[in-house]
Amino acid sequence: MWGWPVNETVGEGRRVPLRTADVARESDYSVQQVRDLERLGVIPPAPRSSNGYRSYTSAHVHALRAYRGLAGAVGPVAARQLLAELRTGTLAEAASAISAVHVGLARERDETLRAQRALRAIEGEPRAEPEHENDTMTITQLAAALDVRPSTLRFWEQEGLVAPERVTSLRARRYGLAAVRAARIVAALRGAGYGIPAVRAILGSLHEVGGPGETRRLLHQRLDRIAVRTVALLRAGTDLAAVVTSAEEPSTDG
Structure with a gap:
């Protein structure tokens, strides 16, 4: 003592x-x-x-x-x-x-840097989306395009991150342009090591007026706060x- x-x-x-x-x-x-x-x-x-x-x-x-x-x-x-x-x-x-x-x-800083890299990748990658506005993807097609399991997409849906635009009478999910885009963002952020709450927050900021630019600002702001805490x-x-x-x-x- x-x-x-x-x-x-x-x-x-x-x-x-x-x-x-x-x-x-x-x-x-x-x-x-x-x-x-x-x-x-x-x-x-x-x-x-x-x-x-x-x-x-x-x-x-x-x-x-x-x-x-x-x-x-x-x-x-x-x-x-x-x-x-x-x-x-x-x-x-x-x-x-x-x-x-x-x-x-240090771990918080690394996570934020991974999110920044994921955001840059999202903006730079070609869109793996349906060719036409009215086209949709099945859960199997979307899972294959993102290299994840269908159960992963269901989990993201449960967490409110990605939602199919409609479910048929046979309970088959159909994903439209917006849902496919959201799924790509979630897949990139999860691959960068971000947890579900952080992914949800970033998704929310992407839908705000600032879009990706606002998300970049928020991530930069987070890095600044981590630096202040470290000092x-x-x-x-x-x-x-x-x-x-x-x-x-x-x-x-x-």
Whole structure:
């Protein structure tokens, strides 16, 4: 567990506790925010002096700074959970948990880049569609054209991604121009590694006024957000290291 020294070295070797206002100034939070984050468990409870005032240390400051970076990278709830893991786990476990955050951000970036490539492929490929407006394709024909199973098309239909324009009295599906086009887009995005919710969102944007151009903008926007989150995690690096190494130190309380 984290070892929290009672006092903090200040100036010429003099050791004094940090006040709430000191911690707020060093962590760039308000005094109330420091108290709120302590209540939420972001930092351990500060011991009280004889006059009732809280006594903090630099370890609390590092934890608050680390929380700021983690919250920017993965969100406040996940950041609180991760800090709790760092506080109670071994050094190896803590290092692994932080590495997992970096890996997760890299995976999100790779998925977005794959979607961009899929979108470019969709726009550049010749259309495998019926020759005439009134022509349709059966589920078997469309599945063969996309190199997927008919059951895959049925699953996409169930998820609201691709719908046949009509179903005959024998329940045979017929896909028109719009449905074939949607199926091609879904196949490209799924092949690029995108999940169903993301495919649904991209399909929705393609039908909006901006069309593919709007989708490109949204994907670029997502890459920018991932970059900001990655930088937030990098900026927290030194403070995270301090939190992790303090977890290995024996407590000096008592």
